[in-house]
Amino acid sequence: MKNNYCNHPKAILLLLLMWWVVPGQAQNNKKSTKDQQLIRKMYDLSLTQPKAYEWLDFLCNKIGGRLAGSPQAAAAVEFTRQVMDTLGVDRVFLQDVMVPHWVRGDKEIGKIVNSQKIGSQEVRVCALGNSVGTGGQGIAAEVVEVKNFDELRKLGKGLVQGKIVFFNRPFDNTKIATFRAYGGAVNQRGSGASEAAKLGAIGMVVRSMTGRIDDYPHTGSLRYQLNVPKIPAVAISTKGAELLSSLLKDDRKLKFYFRTTCKMLKEKKSYNVVGELKGTQYPDEIIVVGGHLDSWDTGDGAHDDGAGVVQSMDVLRLIKAAGIKPKRTIRAVMFMNEENGLRGGRKYAELAAQNKEKHIAALESDAGGFSPRAIGINNDFKKFAKVQKWAKLFAPYGVQLRQGGGGADIGPLRTQGVTIMGLSPDGQRYFDYHHTETDTFDKVNPRELQLGAAAMATMVYLLAEYGL
Amino acid sequence: MKNNYCNHPKAILLLLLMWWVVPGQAQNNKKSTKDQQLIRKMYDLSLTQPKAYEWLDFLCNKIGGRLAGSPQAAAAVEFTRQVMDTLGVDRVFLQDVMVPHWVRGDKEIGKIVNSQKIGSQEVRVCALGNSVGTGGQGIAAEVVEVKNFDELRKLGKGLVQGKIVFFNRPFDNTKIATFRAYGGAVNQRGSGASEAAKLGAIGMVVRSMTGRIDDYPHTGSLRYQLNVPKIPAVAISTKGAELLSSLLKDDRKLKFYFRTTCKMLKEKKSYNVVGELKGTQYPDEIIVVGGHLDSWDTGDGAHDDGAGVVQSMDVLRLIKAAGIKPKRTIRAVMFMNEENGLRGGRKYAELAAQNKEKHIAALESDAGGFSPRAIGINNDFKKFAKVQKWAKLFAPYGVQLRQGGGGADIGPLRTQGVTIMGLSPDGQRYFDYHHTETDTFDKVNPRELQLGAAAMATMVYLLAEYGL
Structure with a gap:
């Protein structure tokens, strides 16, 4: 809107009445x-x-x-x-x-590797704040996808040891207040690394904290628990998370690779x-x-x-x-x-x-x-x-x-x-x-x-x- | 926000309370x-x-x-x-x-010309919807700047004849509802051309209908009054309007040029x-x-x-x-x-x-x-x-x-x-x-x-x- 209607005084009045956006x-x-x-x-x-x-x-x-x-x-x-x-x-x-x-270091690298379907493909990741780095060689391992800590614990050490844990519980987009969707997902980012490390995981990947499907990884801090090994952790873009999850359905043996050089000074x-x-x-x-x-x-x-x-x-x-x-x-x-x-x-x-x-x-x-x-x-x-x-x-x-x-x-x-x-x-x-x-x-x-x-x-x- | 605070259950509760954005x-x-x-x-x-x-x-x-x-x-x-x-x-x-x-025709051209200060400078304009065009040569004339129709009428034919009328009343940005600011400015765009033509103007330039200062001209329709000559009309970006107005203060003889090939089919x-x-x-x-x-x-x-x-x-x-x-x-x-x-x-x-x-x-x-x-x-x-x-x-x-x-x-x-x-x-x-x-x-x-x-x-x- 609005067109030549506005020239009529009556229409201007209507216009003013119409757009009473604030009371x-x-x-x-x-x-x-x-x-x-x-x-x-x-x-x-x-x-x-x-x-x-x-x-x-x-x-x-x-x-x-x-x-x-x-x-x-x-x-x-x-x-x-x-x-x-x-x-x-x-x-x-x-x-x-x-x-x-804490410093981020080099631009992070994330890759799905050894997938039967796509061979190898870069996906966008970024280190979580306070995370340790992978070292210059990066790490690669098979991936365990879970939606929450209960699911993770049920898998137990046998299935998690030596793997990368991928937390992939999405935002609940039906929440009207987006902060509620965030509140319902963010414990994966904050506590996921330590929860995974308790079961012997060597790395953690978390779906980015957003309800949109796009290519941007969302950083944010994690908190390592006392007396639990500190494992490196990255956020993956939601598009990357969707891709990784769909490939895992067919190919549970695919590997994920990531490299971060972040560190706490x-x-x-x-x-x-x-x-x-x-x-x-x-x-x-x-x-x-x-x-x-x-x-x-x-x-x-x-x-x-x-x-x-x-x-x-x-x-x-x-x-x-x-x-x-x-x-x-x-x-x-x-x-x-x-x-x-x-x-x-x-x-x-x-x-x-x-x-x-x-x-x-x-x-x-x-x-x-x-x-x-x-x-x-x-x-x-x-x-x-x-x-x-x-x-x-x-x-x-x-x-x-x-x-x-x-x-x-x-x-x-x-x-x-x-x-x-x-x-x-x-x-x-x-x-x-x-x-x-x-x-x-x-x-x-x-x-x-x-x-x-x-x-x-x-x-x-x-x-x-x-x-x- | 938010940081590792989110890992505490109590903090999550606080978070939920905090962001009660909808009731x-x-x-x-x-x-x-x-x-x-x-x-x-x-x-x-x-x-x-x-x-x-x-x-x-x-x-x-x-x-x-x-x-x-x-x-x-x-x-x-x-x-x-x-x-x-x-x-x-x-x-x-x-x-x-x-x-x-109505069709717009070629990309419009707008220029401040013969200014003592800057010589000649392009500014961004676009034809108003339903406007007639200037013809391929464009038009150039001295500029009369006004804020409203009363001001224009007070100038009278003597000062307006043969000129380009420049309507430059800005949005009132103190209005909380932006539609009210629009309602307070849009009659310049809708009726300005005919009001100017009644006094013998040969063209009309109107400040774009926005409260921002930027380089985008805003189109929108005009309405020609019956039995009044149809003169070509363009909207000028707010940055252009500010520039033109400030140059006019020192140099009332500067000319404005514009070229539009729009027409009603x-x-x-x-x-x-x-x-x-x-x-x-x-x-x-x-x-x-x-x-x-x-x-x-x-x-x-x-x-x-x-x-x-x-x-x-x-x-x-x-x-x-x-x-x-x-x-x-x-x-x-x-x-x-x-x-x-x-x-x-x-x-x-x-x-x-x-x-x-x-x-x-x-x-x-x-x-x-x-x-x-x-x-x-x-x-x-x-x-x-x-x-x-x-x-x-x-x-x-x-x-x-x-x-x-x-x-x-x-x-x-x-x-x-x-x-x-x-x-x-x-x-x-x-x-x-x-x-x-x-x-x-x-x-x-x-x-x-x-x-x-x-x-x-x-x-x-x-x-x-x-x-x-």
């Missing part, structure tokens, strides 16, 4: 409250001066993927510190964090980056808004989680630019090492406890820079009921308030009784890009990103103004 | 009703067998842009007829529609394509679900409106595949010529009146294949109240029911008292692609498209089951 913009025909005006001002600034989007361009295209311990992670620390310095906030500071330093010092606006009335009550600064190295970490980082910095800018003097202290926190260690999130909570800081709430954006649909709140009903009273302030912008929400980096604060919240953008596209080379700046729409920043600024403003 | 899936812990079960079945089928997405691939990549009267439009008629034939519906038929046959016969499932109890009560089959020629008409077409066909498939025998008659209608004439929509309504058909409701999808957020209903409060009772059936899928909605093609039915409805997907990205070469298949996410099809099938099923 309605702030009404101007009745006097709006101070809160409504300030929120409107922050949204206007966010949409007309898209700073988060500009910063994300730099973070993705001038820095790129920034795994903890990498030079790019150091650049990201410096970049976000400098950005927040220019915002004229009250304080910008770093928190030392020791992080694991010595821990490195890195940082959380924090920008602070001091509260005017209750400076000791702190509200955190954040995202994680590290990302996987395969792409540019645009949606995961460059988006959350630049949105969090933009919250400070929007609040200042709207002329708000927050009653409570607001901190934008760029957490380091969410992807393969969560050291930044843990360190932040540890320091908060050590310094006896009083955090009242923490809001994280780590589900992509897509159109915001809700903010989820994770705490007791009484606090949720208080927040829920603000729902009408969010309604003109199509954002709902819901119970249940948070984020990995702020999870450790929750154990201190802090109310945690998460921005919930539309999640349908997230696992198209998640942890792959396609998580790049061009996949982010500026309005979707900035609407998220404005929604976050709205929540942070209200928390700073009214507390919990 | 919750259909609960299995209490007995669900027949309606809930059928709707769940249609959603499952839509997400696991993405037929609409497959059909859209063909429509975009094997047929492409399909302006009314073009060979591709004829191919689209045949393709959708064949698809619906394979669905085993009760009847597939065509409705003859005479359509305007003789009307051609084309068709609406209709697939029908006969109602088992009330066959004379008809429910229409539709989209428009024609598209602009610049891109492949993926979001506008290939999406609506394939979703509408998929409604028939989903209803049949779920084993539903609809009580009322359901028609999927592929309307022809929405973009530059609306002849198909008018013809459908005309035949409905002529045949004394009783249409109870019509639902259109013509706002892109993005994540569905709502269905808008345009009719009296009593009917809306009835529909609103179904809201809880849509809630698990994140779809709201709202007052105000419809579509251009079904607009003519409304004057016959038919309740009209429109699918309202998230609109933030729509005007990135609208009427440009970038409206291609790769811009459509299969889940977003299929969720829209399932939401439409849900509404059509309920209308067929319960009437209005």
Whole structure:
């Protein structure tokens, strides 16, 4: 749509009625409250001066993927510190964090070999984060395909010893929320290597964590269990997984080969980056808004989680630019090492406890820079009921308030009784890009990103103004 | 996100709570009703067998842009007829529609010339649909920039005669619903040429209808007023518009040149394509679900409106595949010529009146294949109240029911008292692609498209089951 119909005044009216995609913009025909005006001002600034989007361009295209311990992670620390310095906030500071330093090494090679049907064929794989490498020669072995750990254990050592275990349980695409499909599959990636190693497997291949069938392998971290041999592990693209699985049906003796030279180096010092606006009335009550600064190295970490980082910095800018003097202290926190260690999130909570800081709430954006649909709140009903009273302030912008929400980096604060919240953008596209080379700046729409920043600024403003 | 945290059972629980992006899936812990079960079945089928997405691939990549009267439009008629034939519906038929046959001709040329600053520079333009061409030599003239018709009229003949009028009122990006920004700008494109011609202008250039600053000119139709000279008109990319405007500030004498060889040919016969499932109890009560089959020629008409077409066909498939025998008659209608004439929509309504058909409701999808957020209903409060009772059936899928909605093609039915409805997907990205070469298949996410099809099938099923 739309055609010359638009020239008729009546048709324009129809058009306006038709596309009431959000419940309605702030009404101007009745006097709006101070809160409504300030929120409107922050949204206007966010949409007309898209700073988060500009910063994300730099973070993705001038820095790129920034795994903890990498030079790019150091650049990201410096970049976000400098950005927040220019915002004229009250304080910008770093928190030392020791992080694991895992490096990918050479581009990975994966091959189906000795297949009766296709002989040998390359398939796309990538090492899982924290995995050991295969060594320069790579490894080749027969393949055992399973859908879950029960199936694996039933096979037992006899059938698994010396083999490569192939975890191939797909996303359940009937889940409306894609994060649920992810939640139902991701234990294969996280724990599969150790589970396989317990039965004597020499390598592990896991179907990529996405509901799409395509050629991109999705990385992500694994966790080795104590006292279990560490075996090398790779993710295979979903197309590769489908091929391997179909060939295995006819030829249980085919072999899989992969080569990775990834390794874990010595821990490195890195940082959380924090920008602070001091509260005017209750400076000791702190509200955190954040995202994680590290990302996987395969792409540019645009949606995961460059988006959350630049949105969090933009919250400070929007609040200042709207002329708000927050009653409570607001901190934008760029957490380091969410992807393969969560050291930044843990360190932040540890320091908060050590310094006896009083955090009242923490809001994280780590589900992509897509159109915001809700903010989820994770705490007791009484606090949720208080927040829920603000729902009408969010309604003109199509954002709902819901119970249940948070984020990995702020999870450790929750154990201190802090109310945690998460921005919930539309999640349908997230696992198209998640942890792959396609998580790049061009996949982010500026309005979707900035609407998220404005929604976050709205929540942070209200928390700073009214507390919990 | 997410890292090794996922391996802890507690963390998985947190994860599930966190990403409650839609209010919750259909609960299995209490007995669900027949309606809930059928709707769940249609959603499952839509997400696991993405037929609409497959059909859209063909429509975009094997047929492409399909302006009314073009060979591709004829191919689209045949393709959708064949698809619906394979669905085993009760009847597939065509409705003859005479359509305007406008052709774009050579690739357009646009240039800023005689600028003191840059001499001569090409900028990207494209002819507006229904425009006359400039002739092979093109036209060049001084430029008058205005923001609206009032400004233009104040200039008067003295300043406009012999010039090219440049309409440069941008989208208001503070509108949350992008269709509102479009509604606030599109009269420049639709009526600008005739308004300029009344004052003696020889050509018209309009800023492209998008809130983004980029290099893509956005086509779309104009409407010449009776007894006003027809002057050639082009859309200029927003980057081009910004450049032209900034150069004009210093150099009011610069000239603009453009060349178009578009023209209107003789009307051609084309068709609406209709697939029908006969109602088992009330066959004379008809429910229409539709989209428009024609598209602009610049891109492949993926979001506008290939999406609506394939979703509408998929409604028939989903209803049949779920084993539903609809009580009322359901028609999927592929309307022809929405973009530059609306002849198909008018013809459908005309035949409905002529045949004394009783249409109870019509639902259109013509706002892109993005994540569905709502269905808008345009009719009296009593009917809306009835529909609103179904809201809880849509809630698990994140779809709201709202007052105000419809579509251009079904607009003519409304004057016959038919309740009209429109699918309202998230609109933030729509005007990135609208009427440009970038409206291609790769811009459509299969889940977003299929969720829209399932939401439409849900509404059509309920209308067929319960009437209005």
